[in-house]
Amino acid sequence: MKILVLFLFIISLLFADASNKENSYNLGEGVKVADLPLYIGGYISLDYRNKNSENKYRIDDIALLSYGDYKKVSYMAELEFKQFYTLYERDGNYTSKAHTPLHVERLYLDYNFDENYMLRLGKFNSQTGFWNLLPINVLRDTTSNPVSTIILFPKFTTGVYASYTSYKEGEFKIDGMLQHTKDLDSTYNNYTMDEHYAMGVSYGQDSLQFKFNMGLFDSYQPNNLTAKRYYALVALKYERENYQIVSELGSQTSKERFTTAYAGYLQGLYRFTEQHAGILRLESYDDRVAQKKDNIAIFGYTYRPSYPVAIKAEYQVHTLKKENQFLFSFSVLF
Amino acid sequence: MQFFLKILILSVLSIHIEASEYVVVANKNMQAVSLGQIQALFLKKSSYVGETKVVPLNLSSRNLVRESFEKKILHMHFSRLKSYWMKQHYLGHRPPISMKSEASIKAFIEKVDGAIGYIKLKNVDKKTKILYKWSD
Numbered sequence: 001m002k003i004l005v006l007f008l009f010i011i012s013l014l015f016a017d018a019s020n021k022e023n024s025y026n027l028g029e030g031v032k033v034a035d036l037p038l039y040i041g042g043y044i045s046l047d048y049r050n051k052n053s054e055n056k057y058r059i060d061d062i063a064l065l066s067y068g069d070y071k072k073v074s075y076m077a078e079l080e081f082k083q084f085y086t087l088y089e090r091d092g093n094y095t096s097k098a099h100t101p102l103h104v105e106r107l108y109l110d111y112n113f114d115e116n117y118m119l120r121l122g123k124f125n126s127q128t129g130f131w132n133l134l135p136i137n138v139l140r141d142t143t144s145n146p147v148s149t150i151i152l153f154p155k156f157t158t159g160v161y162a163s164y165t166s167y168k169e170g171e172f173k174i175d176g177m178l179q180h181t182k183d184l185d186s187t188y189n190n191y192t193m194d195e196h197y198a199m200g201v202s203y204g205q206d207s208l209q210f211k212f213n214m215g216l217f218d219s220y221q222p223n224n225l226t227a228k229r230y231y232a233l234v235a236l237k238y239e240r241e242n243y244q245i246v247s248e249l250g251s252q253t254s255k256e257r258f259t260t261a262y263a264g265y266l267q268g269l270y271r272f273t274e275q276h277a278g279i280l281r282l283e284s285y286d287d288r289v290a291q292k293k294d295n296i297a298i299f300g301y302t303y304r305p306s307y308p309v310a311i312k313a314e315y316q317v318h319t320l321k322k323e324n325q326f327l328f329s330f331s332v333l334f
Numbered sequence: 335m336q337f338f339l340k341i342l343i344l345s346v347l348s349i350h351i352e353a354s355e356y357v358v359v360a361n362k363n364m365q366a367v368s369l370g371q372i373q374a375l376f377l378k379k380s381s382y383v384g385e386t387k388v389v390p391l392n393l394s395s396r397n398l399v400r401e402s403f404e405k406k407i408l409h410m411h412f413s414r415l416k417s418y419w420m421k422q423h424y425l426g427h428r429p430p431i432s433m434k435s436e437a438s439i440k441a442f443i444e445k446v447d448g449a450i451g452y453i454k455l456k457n458v459d460k461k462t463k464i465l466y467k468w469s470d
Contacts, residue, residue, distance in 0.1 A: 028420045041423055067426035071387075076426040115371075115382040134421055167374040206409055241411050274413045307417050333420055 028308025028333040030065065037068035045137040047329035052322055055089040061137065061331075063105065072113070076124075078106040082188050104185040106156075120161035123184035127161060127175055127200060128153050128213045129235045129248045138331035141244075141269050141277070142300045143312045147285050148263035152250045153198070153231045154191045154217055158184045170205030177215070191229075192220040211235040213250075229254055244269045261286040277302045279314070295319045308333040354470035355455040356399055358407070359440075359462040361447050367465055373408055375450060377418070378427040383448070390430035391439050391451035399436070403452045406468050 025031050030041030045061040063080035079102050086097045108122025125132055131149045134140060149155075159179035166172045179196035186192050198215025214232040221227050233250030249264030263285035271277045279300035286293045300314035314327045358372055367375075367383055374380040376390045393400040395412070404410055410418065419429045433439045439451035444461050458464060 028423060030423050039426075039428065043424075065424065065426075069426075074426060112381060114385045115380050134424060136424065139421055139424055165374075165380065167370040167380060168368050169370060171370065171374065171379070239414075241414055307413075307420050333423065 027306060030334065037070045039065075039067050041065040042334045043136055043138050043332060044334075045329060045331040047137070047143055047327065049325055049327050051325035053090060057087040057089075059084040059086075060329075063136070069110075072111055074110045074112070076106055076108055076110075077104075079103070080105040101187075103187050105188070107184060116164050116166060118163050118165070121159075123156060123158040124161060126154055126157045126196070126198070127163075127177060128198065128215070129211065129233050129250075130209070130237050130246055131248060136331075136333075137312075137329055138308065138310050138333045141267065141279050141302065142281065142298060142314050143327040143329040144298065144314060144316065146248070146265040146267075146281065146283055147287075147294075147296070148233075148248055148250060148265055148283070150190055151260055151285065151287055151290075152233060152252050152263055153213075153215060154189055154193055154196055154219075156183065156189045157196050157198075158182070159196070170203060173200075173202045175200050179217075191217060193217045194220075194226075207239050209235075209237045209239075211237075227254055229259060242271050257288070259287075259289050261288060263287070275304050277304075292320070294323065296323075354402075356402055356452055356468055356470075357455050357458055357464045358403075358450065358452045358466040359443060359458060360450040360465050361443050362461070362463050363447050364450065364463055364465065369407070369466060372450075372466055376403075376408060376430060378422060378429070386448045388448040388450055389442075389446055391442060391449060392430045392432045393436070393439070393452070394432050394434060399452060399454060402468075402470055406470070407452075407466075 030039045032039050042064045043061060047058050047060055049056040060083055061080060062084055063078055065078050067076045068074065081100065082103055083099045088095045104123060106124055108120050108124045111119045113119070125135060127133065129149065131140065131146060132155060135145065135155065137143060157177050157179045158181060159177065161175065161177045163173055163175035177196060177198045180194070182194050183189055183192070195218035196215065198213060200211060200213040202209065202211040204210070212234050216228055216230045218226045218228050229252055231250060231252040233248060235248040237246045238244070245268050247264065247266040249262065251258065251262050252260040265281055265283040267279065267281040269277055269279045279298070279302065281298040281300070283296040283298070284294070295318070297317045298314055300312060303311045310331045312329050316323070316325050316327070318324050364386065365383060371380070371383060375383070375388050381388055404412070404415060408415070433442060433451070436453040436457050439453055440457070440459070440462060443449040443451060450465070455467065
């Protein structure tokens, strides 16, 4: 509770500080602290799920962002309360769960050598596919994440990331990630691991972007042994003013067998107006570790009174019928 | 009479053509850049041209020159750019700083080596370097 009060106090200070500046604060853009190379922002997310006659109400994310740059160096810090409070209701019976530790979601330093070369050191979102680059509720198109973004590759990497980008004709990028240590904070990484090596190639011109990633990681298993997993992912995104089509398809294997034969999605988003958007996502996966194979159709609707505020509803229809669910969320970027 | 009418029409047309021609300008010391580089600089995907740190300058929002720049050069309209900058805030990038007028942009460019902005062609003078030209 004390931490929450402290957090709200910091936010109120930011608003107070912003009111004194020439450029007034705009929601979703953060605020500059004095004349320091320091910007502060944050986001919150509340959600509701109805599945198998169970209602789940959750304060999911309360996060603080801090970033800035000085000469060739820039930094990013993201601290987060995740799954902060959850209330379950089934047949009139209520149970609740609170999780108050503050976690390090991202913490890294970037060094820009020049126009083309960049080096990153710290904990960051694995630069794999498109979805995992902007994974927070308020920025993604639906409340839920595609299954492929959860089971194929580690969401976070702690280590080194380097990239070469050329902007001559379109945008061509080749990059690599290297982790050879434990996670800085593994609590919410989807894999517990101490090794991750990956590379990617992407090309984009105007509305079209293409990306290919491949890598391997060493994940801890329940028996405390580790197992090497290899993955590959192709991703395609086409975006115009009124609509967007994005697709990712990948596979994961161990030395012996396919651990995920395939996992992917194809999503279309149509903006009826600046505020209203409809989403249709089709997903399919064959997870041979969890022994789950499913096809999913997701019908979503997002209302953004202004872009940094998202009110979303979605209904998921699964071939595994017990997975059918309704989701609703409210999220804000500060 | 017809002759004067033609002259009048041509004059109006020439004024219109001149008014809808724009340029991306930079400090005299800036090296030549491609359209792709201009897009990357104004979307803050890159902050350098070679090893020169670049300071991109916007005109204030809803300015007609800015609207033309965003549509013709960045290929994005206001609402899509708005959502783009929200996403960039999460990634730790800020939009270019905004200047009140083309005169402010020119004054800034003269003083700062890596400054880059866009103005109407008719407002270009010898103190700035033209990097790219477009028209509506």
